[in-house]
Structure formats: C-alpha cells, structure tokens
Amino acid sequence: MKAREIVEQLGWQVLAGADHLENEVSGGYAADLLSCVMAGAEAGHLWITLQTHTNIVAVASLLGISAIVVAEGAPVPADTVQKAEQQEMPLVSSPDPVYQTIAQLIKLGI
Amino acid sequence: MRAYRADLHVHTVLSACAEIEMIPPLIVEEARLKGLDIIAITDHNATGNAIAVREAAAEAHRRGETELTVLLGMELQTREEVDLLCIFDTPEVLEAWQSIVDEQLLPMPNDPERFGPQYVVDREGTLVREDPRLLQAPAMVGLEEAVDQVQSMGGLAIPAHIDRQHNGLMAMLGLWPAGLNVDAAEISPNMRPSQARQAFNSIPEHVALVSHSDAHWLDWIGHVMTIYELHNRPTVTTLRQALRGIEGQRAYVP
Numbered sequence: 001m002k003a004r005e006i007v008e009q010l011g012w013q014v015l016a017g018a019d020h021l022e023n024e025v026s027g028g029y030a031a032d033l034l035s036c037v038m039a040g041a042e043a044g045h046l047w048i049t050l051q052t053h054t055n056i057v058a059v060a061s062l063l064g065i066s067a068i069v070v071a072e073g074a075p076v077p078a079d080t081v082q083k084a085e086q087q088e089m090p091l092v093s094s095p096d097p098v099y100q101t102i103a104q105l106i107k108l109g110i
Numbered sequence: 111m112r113a114y115r116a117d118l119h120v121h122t123v124l125s126a127c128a129e130i131e132m133i134p135p136l137i138v139e140e141a142r143l144k145g146l147d148i149i150a151i152t153d154h155n156a157t158g159n160a161i162a163v164r165e166a167a168a169e170a171h172r173r174g175e176t177e178l179t180v181l182l183g184m185e186l187q188t189r190e191e192v193d194l195l196c197i198f199d200t201p202e203v204l205e206a207w208q209s210i211v212d213e214q215l216l217p218m219p220n221d222p223e224r225f226g227p228q229y230v231v232d233r234e235g236t237l238v239r240e241d242p243r244l245l246q247a248p249a250m251v252g253l254e255e256a257v258d259q260v261q262s263m264g265g266l267a268i269p270a271h272i273d274r275q276h277n278g279l280m281a282m283l284g285l286w287p288a289g290l291n292v293d294a295a296e297i298s299p300n301m302r303p304s305q306a307r308q309a310f311n312s313i314p315e316h317v318a319l320v321s322h323s324d325a326h327w328l329d330w331i332g333h334v335m336t337i338y339e340l341h342n343r344p345t346v347t348t349l350r351q352a353l354r355g356i357e358g359q360r361a362y363v364p
Binding site: 033034035036037038051053054055058059077 | 190252253275280281282283284285287288
C-alpha cells in the first residue's frame with residue numbers, strides 16, 4: 001500500500017513532505033530510542049514514534065523510511081518540520097497513541 | 111601550570127537514587143581521601159544541596175584539611191530524556207537556572223517508597239526538607255535549548271554518559287546532533303575516549319571527551335576522573351579554556 005493511501009484512509013495530518021508520499025510501504029517499526037531505530041527499522045517502513053527531536057529526520061533519511069508517523073498528536077517542533085520538508089521526508093501526525101496507531105495499520109494489512 | 115583532578119558528576123541525597131550517605135561532610139571527606147581537587151554537585155533536575163557541599167568544603171578548608179573546589183550544578187534530563195550536566199560558578203546563576211528548570215518540570219509528585227527520598231540538607235547533612243516533586247522525570251526543555259541557555263548564563267553544558275543506553279545522548283538520538291555546541295561530552299566508565307571516538311564517529315573531533323564518576327554512593331566518588339591542566343585556579347571559565355585547548359591548557363581522561 002502506498003504511504004499516501006494509508007495517510008488518507010486513516011485521516012492523518014501531513015506535517016511535511018506531502019509531495020513524497022508515493023512510496024510503497026513495506027512494513028512498520030516503532031521505537032523512540034533512535035539508536036534502536038537505526039538498528040531495527042528497514043527501508044520502506046513506516047516509523048511510528050513519540051520522539052520529535054530533529055534527529056528523527058536524519059535517522060529516517062539514512063534508513064529510507066517511507067514516512068515518520070508521530071503518534072498521540074505530539075507537537076512537533078518547527079525545526080523538525082522544516083528539516084523534514086528540506087530532506088523531502090514525509091512527516092505525518094496520528095492523533096492516537098502508539099498502540100492504537102499500530103493497531104489501525106495492522107488492520108490495513110501493513 | 112597545575113593539573114587538577116576533577117570529578118564533575120557527583121550526586122547527593124537530593125537525587126532519589128543516591129544513597130543516604132551522600133551528605134555534604136562525607137562527600138567532601140571522600141573527595142579529600144581520593145585526592146580530588148574539583149567536584150561538581152549534579153543532582154537530577156535539582157540544585158538544593160550544591161551550596162551546602164561548597165560550605166562543607168569551606169569548613170574543611172578552614173580546618174586546613176582540603177583545598178577542594180566545589181562547582182554548583184545539576185544533571186538536567188531534557189525533553190528527549192537525554193541527561194545533561196549543567197555546571198556553574200555562583201549561587202546566583204545556579205538559582206536563576208533552577209527557576210528556569212522549575213517551570214519545565216512535570217507536575218508529578220515523587221513516590222519516596224518506590225523511587226527513593228529526595229532530601230535537601232545543610233552543610234552538616236541535617237535534614238532541611240524533602241523535595242516532593244518527581245525530579246527524575248524529564249523536564250520539558252529541549253536539548254539544544256538547554257545547552258544554549260546554560261552557556262548564555264556562563265555555565266558548562268556537558269551531555270552525561272553519552273554511551274549509556276539509559277538517558278545517554280547516543281542511544282536516545284542515534285547520531286550526534288549537527289551543530290550541537292556543548293563544552294564537552296561525558297563518557298561513562300565503561301568506555302575509554304579512544305573507544306568512544308571509534309564507536310561514535312558522528313562526534314566532531316573538536317568536542318572534548320571527559321569522564322566522571324556519576325557517584326550515587328561514596329565509594330564511587332573519583333573512581334573515574336578527568337585531569338584539567340590550568341594556568342589559574344579552577345572556575346567554569348578556566349575549565350572551558352582547558353576543554354578548548356586554549357593557551358596550552360588541556361583536559362583529558364587519565
């Protein structure tokens with residue numbers, strides 16, 4: 001399923017990288033410790049997190065993440081949004097906690 | 111030029127996880143036994159005992175026992191749950207910094223049974239009051255913002271135990287944040303500086319690596335230290351000069 005379809009179906013807000021949601025999503029990963037994400041997340045994954053430090057953009061770009069999903073409607077600092085836009089890294093916001101966010105993705109077959 | 115033996119990461123009974131023996135007179139005595147010249151008091155998100163330790167050192171100095179310099183600090187936990195040592199020279203600046211942090215603390219109470227008590231004490235270690243706040247929870251200030259603020263107030267900003275999984279910068283943020291303008295990075299006793307350079311090649315070469323005890327009980331004080339070679343007596347300013355290699359001064363982990 002393409003990132004765009006998922007975002008539209010689940011009604012998530014796109015914070016950055018709206019023009020780069022065409023990639024096919026291969027699965028998902030959830031963690032807030034970026035060292036774990038660097039070890040465990042794969043290219044094409046959606047990455048679900050509460051971490052909003054600007055490093056999330058660098059880490060996601062490095063790994064080839066399809067989109068960063070910030071859960072719980074957590075406020076994302078302006079510099080992180082700017083960085084994501086600059087790096088063409090899709091950054092979206094889910095209003096639900098991590099657990100429920102993932103549950104919805106699993107239901108979609110991700 | 112003189113070499114000063116420094117342990118800039120020492121807790122007191124104001125940190126919930128510290129042992130009850132971490133009171134000012136015993137901390138000063140342990141520092142003396144270990145041959146330390148400089149310590150910094152760095153409790154979690156709090157500074158209430160730092161001046162008491164400095165006063166205890168002044169007492170010991172009056173008795174001719176020690177020339178220990180006590181710097182006044184805090185181990186801030188940022189919003190990203192990264193631990194950051196914030197070290198200052200004067201009580202006034204320390205208090206101003208604490209006021210800033212107070213506004214960012216989450217309004218959650220400590221549970222002394224579960225987490226340990228948080229005691230503010232005087233220079234003799236006598237109980238003044240308990241701090242009821244959950245000081246070990248993160249403060250809602252970002253890492254870069256905290257570093258900028260500490261430095262603008264003339265303090266040293268040093269991310270603590272960056273190699274540690276728990277609240278260590280590298281574990282939490284994965285990569286050294288580009289442009290992070292700290293005075294040094296602290297590695298835990300588990301790593302030598304050369305190993306840290308290899309393990310974390312995103313740390314710029316110019317960022318000095320230091321190491322301290324993170325002592326939560328007396329035996330740990332000074333079990334790891336950093337040597338500062340200084341022209342003048344130790345202050346935040348002269349320590350910063352050594353960290354930058356200014357005028358032949360330097361800082362290194364022996």
